[in-house]
Amino acid sequence: xxxxxxxxxxxxxxxxxxxxxxxxxxxxxxxxxxxxxxxxxxxxxxxxxxxxxxxxxxxxxxxxxxxxxxxxxxxxxxxxxxxxxxxxxxxxxxxxxxxxxxxxxxxxxxxxxxxxxxxxxxxxxxxxxxxxxxxxxxxxxxxxxxxxxxxxxxxxxxxxxxxxxxxxxxxxxxxxxxxxxxxxxxxxxxxxxxxxxxxxxxxxxxxxxxxxxxxxxxxxxxxxxxxxxxxxxxxxxxxxxxxxxxxxxxxxxxxxxxxxxx
Amino acid sequence: xxxxxxxxxxxxxxxxxxxxxxxxxxxxxxxxxxxxxxxxxxxxxxxxxxxxxxxxxxxxxxxxxxxxxxxxxxxxxxxxxxxxxxxxxxxxxxxxxxxxxxxxxxxxxxxxxxxxxxxxxxxxxxxxxxxxxxxxxxxxxxxxxxxxxxxxxxxxxxxxxxxxxxxxxxxxxxxxxxxxxxxxxxxxxxxxxxxxxxxxxxxxxxxxxxxxxxxxxxxxxxxxxxxxxxxxxxxxxxxxxxxxxxxxxxxxxxxxxxxxxxxxxxxxxxxxxxxxxxxxxxxxxxxxxxxxxxxxxxxxxxxxxxx
Numbered sequence: 362x363x364x365x366x367x368x369x370x371x372x373x374x375x376x377x378x379x380x381x382x383x384x385x386x387x388x389x390x391x392x393x394x395x396x397x398x399x400x401x402x403x404x405x406x407x408x409x410x411x412x413x414x415x416x417x418x419x420x421x422x423x424x425x426x427x428x429x430x431x432x433x434x435x436x437x438x439x440x441x442x443x444x445x446x447x448x449x450x451x452x453x454x455x456x457x458x459x460x461x462x463x464x465x466x467x468x469x470x471x472x473x474x475x476x477x478x479x480x481x482x483x484x485x486x487x488x489x490x491x492x493x494x495x496x497x498x499x500x501x502x503x504x505x506x507x508x509x510x511x512x513x514x515x516x517x518x519x520x521x522x523x524x525x526x527x528x529x530x531x532x533x534x535x536x537x538x539x540x541x542x543x544x545x546x547x548x549x550x551x552x553x554x555x556x557x558x559x560x561x562x563x564x565x566x567x568x569x570x571x572x573x574x575x576x577x578x579x580x581x582x583x584x585x586x587x588x589x590x591x592x593x594x595x596x597x598x599x600x601x602x603x604x605x606x607x608x609x610x611x612x613x614x615x616x617x618x619x620x621x622x623x
Numbered sequence: 624x625x626x627x628x629x630x631x632x633x634x635x636x637x638x639x640x641x642x643x644x645x646x647x648x649x650x651x652x653x654x655x656x657x658x659x660x661x662x663x664x665x666x667x668x669x670x671x672x673x674x675x676x677x678x679x680x681x682x683x684x685x686x687x688x689x690x691x692x693x694x695x696x697x698x699x700x701x702x703x704x705x706x707x708x709x710x711x712x713x714x715x716x717x718x719x720x721x722x723x724x725x726x727x728x729x730x731x732x733x734x735x736x737x738x739x740x741x742x743x744x745x746x747x748x749x750x751x752x753x754x755x756x757x758x759x760x761x762x763x764x765x766x767x768x769x770x771x772x773x774x775x776x777x778x779x780x781x782x783x784x785x786x787x788x789x790x791x792x793x794x795x796x797x798x799x800x801x802x803x804x805x806x807x808x809x810x811x812x813x814x815x816x817x818x819x820x821x822x823x824x825x826x827x828x829x830x831x832x833x834x835x836x837x838x839x840x841x842x843x844x845x846x847x848x849x850x851x852x853x854x855x856x857x858x859x860x861x862x863x864x865x866x867x868x869x870x871x872x873x874x875x876x877x878x879x880x881x882x883x884x885x886x887x888x889x890x891x892x893x894x895x896x897x898x899x900x901x902x903x904x905x906x907x908x909x910x911x912x913x914x915x916x917x918x919x920x921x922x923x924x925x926x927x928x929x930x
Contacts, residue, residue: 417777418689419724419864430677434776436722458729460720463772464679464695506721506729508774510693511676 391547391562399558400429407542407554407602408515412523412610414530414617422531426523429556430513435524436506437531440498453498457486457505459520465512472512481507481517488521488541488570488580494534503533514557515543521570521580526610530617537572538610539579540603544595546587551595553602567592569599573607644869652854659688659863666849666861666911671788671922673796681797681840683922685789688863689779694771694789696797700760700810701768711758711766715744717773717786724778724864736775739783742875743773746787746886750846750879753794757841760802765810767799780864781850783875791845792919796926801837844879845919846886847912851876851904853894860907872896876908880916 392398402408408429417423420436427433443454459481461472472478489505505528507520518541525539545555545563552559560566565585571578583592640647640658651658661667667688676682679695686692703710719727719736727733747753758767771793773786803813852862853872867873872892877885884905889896896904 417691417722419777419779420722423722432676434722438721438725441725458721460729462676462693462695462718462774463716463770464676464682464697467678469697469699469770504721504728508720508722508776510774511678 391552391559392550398552398556400556404550405553405598407606408556410606410609412526412613414526414613420527420531422527422529422533424523424527424530426519426526428513428515428519428554430511431516431519432510432513433516433519433523434508434510435520435527437503437524437527437533438506439503439531440501440533441504443500443502447502449500451499453493453495453500454502455486455490455493455495455505456502457482457489457507457524459485459507459509461509461512461516465509472509481520484517484580484582485520485524488539489524489528491577491579492525492535492537492539492572493528494536497534503528503531512557514555514560517541518543518554518568518570522606522610526613529614537575537577538607539570540573540606540610541568541570541580542599542602542606543568544599546585546591546595551591551598553598565591567595567599569596569603571600571603571607573604644865648854648866648869652857652859655857657859657866663857664860664907666914667863669788669915669918671792671918673792673922673926679793680800681793681795683789683792683796685785685792687781687785687788687861689777690781690785691775691777692773692782692785692789693776694773694786694793696793697770697772698797698799699768699770700765700802703759703763703766707755708763709759709766710755711768712755713747713753713758713769713771715747715771715773715790716740717743717775719775719778723775727778735782739786742783742886742888743786743790746846746848746877747790750877750885751843752791752845753840754843758799760810761804761808764808765804769794769797778864780862780867784848784850784861787846787848787877788915788919791842792922794840795842795919795923797840799838799840844881844883845916846877846879847908847915848875848877849904849908849911850874851907853892853896853900855894858900858903858907860911874900874904876904878905878908878912880912882909 411427413425415423416425416434417436421438423436425434459478461478463470463473466472505524507524509516521539521541528535543555544567545552545559546565547563565587568582570580655663670686672684674682675684676695680698681696683694717736717740719733721727721729760766771790773789801813802810804810851874852859852866852870854870872894874896875888879885
């Protein structure tokens, strides 16, 4: 059975004009002349990441993820009874909700009082639902709740990776872990795992959610300007980063299972 | 520990705990000890860390046992009201996001969250922890509005205690930035008095003198809170979520650092509180306030040594 068919793919490519990057070349404050980014990284290096399972004791499973300035907690509840209003379903349901704290952004309530959290929730659902074995918990719901404590850019990929780690911690059957990564195209450069400032100044953005062992993509979003060569370079770099992130996530789960102090 | 003599000699302890929680607790409490090995009058170990969220002007992460609270203060400039032209304002909101417990679901804020918001607002106001004159920038023109948001990350009982401690710690960590005021009365961040202004020659705002320097917020008498659960004649300090559901009677004492009673809540419950019990709770709260004061002082010393 082709599981790939279940994977949700969402494309939104707007205004792809190859080679038209000249406008931003004049001012390029995101990258120093000797090739370092504002936080001292090289263009193809990820932010320092810290992952831990079991952050919330009240939950069935939970995880905390910190990628640079982006800090996220995800907890999983269930499988438990679906809401009364939901129609009968002989496969399980996945219910995702992402919230931002009011102090997550520099301006208070920038992300917590708008529609951003709804969009994030639906993107999280689409990224995960293809990886979860829904038939293993028929008629019930698994709740995936995320809270972004601090938003430092690339929030959605961090939430997705953290949520798949939390699902594994809760013992929910999955086909594979989902690892997500984003990249920005700025001028002639490709910046992997972009920060808030880099996302603001980007010409084009890309986010990919990847099941590394199965080598399948659950979600791919491309926005802004990309040349086709740049896009394939970005995909390659992101997929490579996802594979490495997947290894880190597996180590984290193994250590938790063996009781190694984290 | 098998549940012998209760019709379930072979029952596992965990199953017994879930099926007969009241009897499970009765056995422990009659022996004056609790399932987590605490004595009845002991609170859980508490840790405070200051400044975990750099995007907030003041923040603190507090853990009391498993109960975890993250509090953050954001400052915004407002025009003071005509009744208090030299007063700032503190707005408190307590959030229980769905991550914190199986009971809280997305949607409207839970009733418990609204109650705690109200109790926190009252405690901060009546203890006069924040002198609102301190938050004034220019009388009649501008003042600070401090938004204090407390997020419960893990709910395991005694939420008000942890939320109040997190609020106090975040306010203790709050740095009020130095600001200048333009001729039109707009408040702008003051730039350090180095040669930077030379680069921005057309900006006449920079000549404006600094109205207020960067400083810590001075705190008044700090309110400390202790929640107790009542069982027969026993008083259990700092109950967990499980203890709160099994022992229906909950009682909260808030006292300030000079020992004055700030608030006292006993929202119903099956056990009436006698004067003896009330006095015992107050003396437990006094002892707890000393412990918490020490934790906060340590957290502040540690934070200052790191920066």
